[in-house]
Amino acid sequence: MDQDRDIALEIVLDVWQRAELFLAGLMRPWNLYQIGIALALLALAWLLARLVRPRYHNWLRAREGWPKWRLRFGLQLHRRMVLIMFVLLVWPVVWLMQGVTWPSRSHLLAIIGTLAFAWLAIALLTRFIANDIVRKVVRIAAWVWVTLIIVDLTDETRQLLDSFAFSLGETRFSLWLLLQAAVVLTALFTIARFASHAGAANISRSEDLSPSMQVLAVKFLQVVLYGVAFFVALRIVGLDLTGLTLFSGAVGVGLGFGLQKVVSNLVSGIIILLDKSVKPGDVISIGDTFGWINTLGARYVSITTRDGKEYLIPNEDLITGQVVNWSHSNKFVRVDIEFGTAYGDDPHLVRRVAIEASQTVNRVLSARPPVCHITGFGDSSVDYILRFWIVDPSQGLTNVRGEVFLALWDAFKAEGISIPFPQREVRHLNGPGTAQAEIT
Structure with missing residues (x-):
């Protein structure tokens, strides 16, 4: 010293x-x-x-x-x-x-x-x-x-x-060695970053790969490039990598316990990319969250809802929880609407008017015509269900339901079809004889 x-x-x-x-x-x-x-x-x-x-x-x-x-x-x-x-x-x-x-x-x-x-x-x-x-x-x-x-x-x-140096075991670390390592790492990481961006651009232009496989290929490319840059930098500086074996094993055990959730999310993300259950652009529902997928990250999935909120859902939740993928195999989504009309209205007319009214909404598919069925006889109305198909669930479901309900309202009003509401009669009983009869 x-x-x-x-x-x-x-x-x-x-x-x-x-x-x-x-x-x-x-x-x-x-x-x-x-x-x-x-x-x-x-x-x-x-x-x-x-x-x-x-x-x-x-x-x-x-x-x-x-x-x-x-x-x-x-x-x-x-x-x-x-x-x-x-x-x-x-x-x-x-x-x-x-x-x-x-x-x-x-x-x-x-x-x-x-x-x-x-x-x-x-x-x-x-x-x-x-x-x-x-x-x-x-x-x-x-x-x-x-x-x-x-x-x-x-x-x-x-x-x-x-x-200016210190020793760690048999390895001597000097300020010159650390500066060399920092410079080489920065240079190689910069090269790896440019290479990963160029590779990601080429992968995204490939029509033979699905969106999920494109994301997986980009992530794999980034891991390989940055990993190679790290180990090459250590070799250029002159550090003995064999001395890191025991240290990396101890760190791996500690990470296994301390970062269990993080590792679980990483593995879940790889599984999601491999099985193609969800991909960027899919419209999904998980719990109370409904929206479309922006990106598939290493730890989470970014979902944007109709109100502009962005949710970061851990990958593990998509693996272990129940997920509704509205556009998994295709983007066709069936929407159901329930309504009721008065008993005095002709059910044949009601069904025909409901189908024609729903077809006036732009987002309702004509290639898959809507259908209307009676589902039961209620206390105050004859109950119906109207089913129609859309192909753009990412544009929202509540708004298309509202447009169809409004079309039904206008069509029923034009045809004189009434939509009943529950009515209750309250009788007030007076007199001892009536009261006695009510009690018995």
């Missing part, structure tokens, strides 16, 4: 001495005028950016057919127009000065141009990282590391970071 501390102190002193020499060198005349040239080029780049930005913005807005990623990349170019103009200006000046004067007279300006180009490339490339926090961390780390490479301080920095 003391040896690592001495090495770190020696490296810091060496870097400090080199920094003093560099600052002293900046005071030389040929370095000062290079700094002046760089500042002048930066001012000129700012003026050119002010002129180019509006025209480029209007041109970018006219690109209607471009995909989103290309438009976002174009927007990043618009935001960094000053740096782009500076890079385009500084390198011709460097090449001109290298041709007409000594190389040392343009050395500092070349370093500034290299830093500007590296920072621009890093800013544009890291924009493809989706997470904002990860993107900022990677961008800052890449800027620092590229700057160290350009100013030739990588060896000292590596030794300094490697001196």
Whole structure:
């Protein structure tokens, strides 16, 4: 430990001495005028950016057919127009000065141009990282590391970071090793993310796969890509994976007890995707929830109801509970409506009028004609049931029932058919004789 501390102190002193020499060198005349040239080029780049930005913005807005990623990349170019103009200006000046004067007279300006180009490339490339926090961390780390490479301080920095270390068993973990792992993991995960998105797009365009199999294929592809990226990153960094076997076994036992429900939902999600019992777009009822499936997740199923609420139903509930899938094998759904008419109305007329009235509703299928049957003789009415078919249950059931009821009301009113309601008679008995007869 003391040896690592001495090495770190020696490296810091060496870097400090080199920094003093560099600052002293900046005071030389040929370095000062290079700094002046760089500042002048930066001012000129700012003026050119002010002129180019509006025209480029209007041109970018006219690109209607471009995909989103290309438009976002174009927007990043618009935001960094000053740096782009500076890079385009500084390198011709460097090449001109290298041709007409000594190389040392343009050395500092070349370093500034290299830093500007590296920072621009890093800013544009890291924009493809989706997470904002990860993107900022990677961008800052890449800027620092590229700057160290350009100013030739990588060896000292590596030794300094490697001196801060701790041991876990036979494995030595240093700050340099952890930073390497973070960078490699981020890079490989970013590549895996782009590959999974590209693969998901190709899978979604495949007409040979059902929606549920498409979701399963995408999930499997993501697990494989991210898993491969993780283990490849560990191997690149140099960690011994055999030492993780015992640790992973202990963690697996702990997860088996602590995350039992999570694992159950994961397995249930795989079963749902394999047996194709539900798929995105299906209209289902589970408990009091009625809606259509938006997505099939690894842990839950997203269901959107008619009132705009989104329910996240655990996958286990769809496996163990009773689910009504209104569009499992096909989207034809039969809807039943019960009503009653007075005993004085002709039942043949009632049935005919009810069928014709229901056929006036747009969502009622004419290919499967409605039917109407008598179901019984009630206390106040003759009871009927009207059955009709629809093919779009995702548009709602209550609203189509309401439209059919309204059509029945108008048709019955036009034909003089009455809809009775229960009536009760209350008799008030007076007199001792009547009361005596009522009691007996």
